[in-house]
Amino acid sequence: MIKGTEVYYVKNEEWQKFLKQTLTKYCLYAPGKGLVEPEYRIFGPEEDLSQIVYGGARTTQPLKFFIYPPREKVSPDQPSSDEKTIILGVKACDLKALSVLDKIFLDPDFPDPFYQKRRENTILISDDCTEPKESCFCILLGGNPFPEEGFDLNLSFLPARPAGGNKGILVEVGSKKGKDLLEEYKIPLLPAEENHLKMRQEKREKVIGKLKKINKDFKFPQDPLTLTKGKYDSPVWSEVSEDCVGCAACTNICPACHCFLLAEVLTTKFEKERYWDSCQYTGFARVAAGANPRKKLMERFRNRFYCKLEHKPENFELLACTGCGRCIEACQGKIDIREVLTKVARSKE
Amino acid sequence: MKNPYLPIEAKIEKVIAETPNIKTFVLKPKEEIPFATGQFVEITVPGIGEAPFTPSSSPYLKEKIEITIMDVGRVTNKLHQMAAGEIVGIRGPYGKGYPLDKMYGKEVLILGGGVGMAPLRSFLLALLEEADKFKRIVLCYGAKTPEDIVYKGQFVEWVKDKNLEVYRSVDKADSKWKETEGVVTVLLDKFKMNLENSVAIVCGPPIMMKFGTKRVLELGHRPENIYLSMEKNMSCGVGKCGHCALGRFYVCKDGPVFSYEQIKETPEIWD
Ligand SMILES: Cc1cc2nc3c(=O)[nH]c(=O)nc-3n(C[C@H](O)[C@H](O)[C@H](O)COP(=O)(O)OP(=O)(O)OC[C@H]3O[C@@H](n4cnc5c(N)ncnc54)[C@H](O)[C@@H]3O)c2cc1C
Ligand code: SF4
Numbered sequence A: 001m002i003k004g005t006e007v008y009y010v011k012n013e014e015w016q017k018f019l020k021q022t023l024t025k026y027c028l029y030a031p032g033k034g035l036v037e038p039e040y041r042i043f044g045p046e047e048d049l050s051q052i053v054y055g056g057a058r059t060t061q062p063l064k065f066f067i068y069p070p071r072e073k074v075s076p077d078q079p080s081s082d083e084k085t086i087i088l089g090v091k092a093c094d095l096k097a098l099s100v101l102d103k104i105f106l107d108p109d110f111p112d113p114f115y116q117k118r119r120e121n122t123i124l125i126s127d128d129c130t131e132p133k134e135s136c137f138c139i140l141l142g143g144n145p146f147p148e149e150g151f152d153l154n155l156s157f158l159p160a161r162p163a164g165g166n167k168g169i170l171v172e173v174g175s176k177k178g179k180d181l182l183e184e185y186k187i188p189l190l191p192a193e194e195n196h197l198k199m200r201q202e203k204r205e206k207v208i209g210k211l212k213k214i215n216k217d218f219k220f221p222q223d224p225l226t227l228t229k230g231k232y233d234s235p236v237w238s239e240v241s242e243d244c245v246g247c248a249a250c251t252n253i254c255p256a257c258h259c260f261l262l263a264e265v266l267t268t269k270f271e272k273e274r275y276w277d278s279c280q281y282t283g284f285a286r287v288a289a290g291a292n293p294r295k296k297l298m299e300r301f302r303n304r305f306y307c308k309l310e311h312k313p314e315n316f317e318l319l320a321c322t323g324c325g326r327c328i329e330a331c332q333g334k335i336d337i338r339e340v341l342t343k344v345a346r347s348k349e
Numbered sequence B: 001m002k003n004p005y006l007p008i009e010a011k012i013e014k015v016i017a018e019t020p021n022i023k024t025f026v027l028k029p030k031e032e033i034p035f036a037t038g039q040f041v042e043i044t045v046p047g048i049g050e051a052p053f054t055p056s057s058s059p060y061l062k063e064k065i066e067i068t069i070m071d072v073g074r075v076t077n078k079l080h081q082m083a084a085g086e087i088v089g090i091r092g093p094y095g096k097g098y099p100l101d102k103m104y105g106k107e108v109l110i111l112g113g114g115v116g117m118a119p120l121r122s123f124l125l126a127l128l129e130e131a132d133k134f135k136r137i138v139l140c141y142g143a144k145t146p147e148d149i150v151y152k153g154q155f156v157e158w159v160k161d162k163n164l165e166v167y168r169s170v171d172k173a174d175s176k177w178k179e180t181e182g183v184v185t186v187l188l189d190k191f192k193m194n195l196e197n198s199v200a201i202v203c204g205p206p207i208m209m210k211f212g213t214k215r216v217l218e219l220g221h222r223p224e225n226i227y228l229s230m231e232k233n234m235s236c237g238v239g240k241c242g243h244c245a246l247g248r249f250y251v252c253k254d255g256p257v258f259s260y261e262q263i264k265e266t267p268e269i270w271d
């Protein structure tokens, strides 16, 4: 994926027209006004696109749901669906997480054809975060609340100038796929002006300010690699995992967790399903005759951190935590990953 | 696009009982599955499940593949009930095998225990195919009792083979046993090797791997010249499902054969 360098100014009503047109060919998912918070839903050709919520923060549902569903038949079937999909309103943290999944599922040695097909048939239209949640902490892990790469198109809404006047959007092109979509429907593109970019910058900085405020009590090194190194045997892991019940909500909801079980369906035709699994479950690493390298809950809890903060960076130069904060909201034990990292950072050995 | 999760059919041509709980299955896959010795395959019992195994046959044998399986649980149980003519699924080969090219001109020590002899038989057969390329080949094998020794017929031939030195031990001898009694590592005291120019290959149950590797290190073999076949829980076999993680490695992709040097700092290796 190329890093976005082309930025255009698009009038809000042109954008709405454009989006409506795409619905004849694409299936559109976007955050819609929900019961509590905006959540992804499908927008068909008849639907009112004004129900789409732009900006805000990441949804509860991670992006991986769309590309790597919780349960999927992968044998003997081949990927069949050619459905073209647009996913709108993706946030920076989920794009980062997707790049981790790409490393795993698009590994050139054994690309996963189901993932690959969906990935190819999906256009990602991201937008800038405007209202980070209390659980958001991307900036503590070197991220930003606005997409910098991994999108096909990114949207930044500009305030109406003069007040009450026309709203505009800065559309940044992140890939050929994104560019092609704009051209396919001939959306009028105006050059982005200096002051548009300045407005975008100001808005973005404001959000960073909010994030700093939200996270003022948490402190750990920017480079998490230095955080866990040499702490494997530290008693801190028992302390921080005390309230964990091993339910695996954290890994299920995590946009960067990819682990699954390839399971046999009870027929004679080599039918297999791959469904999400979790390193937090007791049997995850158990081998024949009952031996288990991670028998204790603490060991499984610790594994999650080493996987995300040490092994993925070593293998792919990517952190497998993007600071989206979903696991904080999902945890029954009220474990806050920021607190865990702060405690680990403070611990000696 | 190739689907890595989809097995091909393989017919069980023959089942050989090796020990009371180990059988060798001679499989004829629908298409040939060329493999490098030490790589593994995933065998599916339709409707039951899948498990990883290392072929025990020579990589030079093309149209058939032999798998030696110990009956330990759900899938292996079912396999042990299967007979010639029945169909299983097979996919692979996966992972990295033994780096034979790094062993040419060297003295090769093979240390095996129990069903761990399965990959080692394949390895040994590969060595014997070009025996003149190796300085020396020593095989040390241990089993619980004489009855638990695998490939009993083949050992008779190996003992006669000029290219090979064979030492065997059993934990518990019976009245007919004339060879060593004791754990397999005691065999290592029976001969000397040129440690400047040697490699050691270890495969067996976890406890034997641990003590075997420890002893080989004590004897002076270098960590980079010791190769281990690691057994971890596996599901996909292709580096995606995360089950086989060993530190930063995925055993299915980065292994199953590792040099001790590669993994010595990794926690959990013997568990
Ligand atoms: C690379 C490699 C090569 C191998 N080569 C050989 C070989 O040549 N010969 C040989 O005999 N063996 C070999 N093995 C070992 C062999 O794969 C195992 O013995 C086999 O997987 C056992 O399967 P099972 O279903 O019979 O055993 P089980 O013990 O029934 O099941 C084993 C698997 O199921 C899981 N499991 C069992 N019960 C539960 C539960 N309640 N909840 C969750 N999970 C559960 C375990 O975690 C494990 O993954 C090899 C293993 C590896 C990794
Ligand atoms: S943290 Fe656990 S579930 Fe998530 S990717 Fe790593 S091993 Fe898999």
Ligand code: SF4
Pocket: A097, A250, A253, A254, A255, A256, A308, A320, A321, A322, A323, A324, A325, A326, A327, A328, A337
């Ligand atoms: S570990 Fe938690 S904060 Fe990090 S990416 Fe996963 S769900 Fe988000």
Ligand code: FES
Pocket: B233, B234, B235, B236, B237, B238, B239, B240, B241, B242, B243, B244, B245, B250, B251, B252, B253
């Ligand atoms: S067995 Fe799935 S990653 Fe190794």
